[in-house]
Amino acid sequence: MDVSTVAWWLTILGIVGLLLFDFYFHVRKAHIPTLREAAVWSALYxxxxxxxxxxVWIFGGPEPGAEYFAGYVTEKALSVDNLFVFLVIMSSFKVPRADQQKALLFGIVFSLIARSGFILLGAALINTFAWAFYVFGLILLLTAGNLLKSEGEEGHSPDNLMVRAARKLLRTSDxxxxxxxxTVQDGRRVMTPMLLVMIAIGGTDILFALDSIPAIFGLTQNVYLVFTATAFSLLGLRQLYFLIDGLLDRLIYLTYGLAIILAFIGVKLILxxxxxxxxxxxxxxxxxRVTEISTGLSLSVIIGVLLVTVVASLASPKGRAQNTVSAARRHAEAYLDVEHDPALREELFGKLLAEEEQLGRLPEKYRSRIREQDKLMTLLRRAHDERDRHVSELRRGPGDGSGSAGQES
Known part of the structure; x- marks a missing residue:
């Protein structure tokens, strides 16, 4: 499939235009996207x-069309898995919900630039050295093996090398x-933690690219299809984050599905x-002389594995339990962090109570495992103790030496 220079430039300008539209009409003014807004724009992208x-299918033919769709679906699935790490970063840096959009959009732009460089490098290697296919295949097989060693939420540290270097070199506010x-602090112009959040997202995305780029080159070696499938999988990722962040912990088998897909593509590359x-x-x-795996079979396997893993995750009692535990942890941490917004504190504590009620309805084997999580139980007790202290102060009123509590109410 030959692509003219004009088509390349039109595609690039179209992608840049979508990113600029996203910034000026959605991200520039800080706000928390509603579920409807996130769903509409996710569907649009x-x-x-x-x-x-x-x-591509009409003008390029069925084979390039199938290669594009296989690449797009694979990259989109990998990007959903990456959203979990973004969620950990946002929680670890305690980024206000309304301000998360800018950090996510920066991550998408940085990712697109970094992956474009990796795509050009990968294409050069493949065109010059045939052994690059072996290397890419082994990378995917190793990545698939590592994915099976699930680390859980606490294993994804946002404090990567780039963040540690930034903390040492840059003066940031608390x-x-x-x-x-x-911002200005003590009369000096300093950087805010938002910069560290963007560096954390950008740094982790470089690691993601080392997995995703070999994966898509295993499905097509056409640079135009690799670039467009990667770019379109990233566009709309910000909206998707706000749409499914409450379901990310529910997709407990997604990692296993991605491991199967990456291993399959790795075998395809080696063949x-x-x-x-x-x-x-x-x-x-x-x-x-070996049998090669067709693009049609690749697309069928990728879609089939994703459907099975997503349906199995949503139907799993373990997935429901894990999702509720993660939500309770996040809301307890948020309640303890928020100090000067009584309405938000009440909303967060109400959600926490609802999630604890759901935990109480889980089968005993899941409840017993939850009770064994000392850090979680300590966190929940702290939230309840803080709530009791706050209510007690409000009842005493400002006349009993609790003026700050009275002012807050």
């Missing part, structure tokens, strides 16, 4: 990606100033490498 794929990157072999110590540098 998915629709744009699907229409583009239909165009508090946020909206979604601003700079292709054997078919195109010119490595001297393998079959004396001659191609090996």
């Amino acid at each position: 998915v629709g744009v990606a699907l229409l583009f794929g239909v165009g 508090t946020y100033d909206g979604d601003k990157l700079f 292709h490498a054997l078919h195109e072999n010119n490595v001297p110590f393998i079959n004396d540098g001659e191609p090996v």
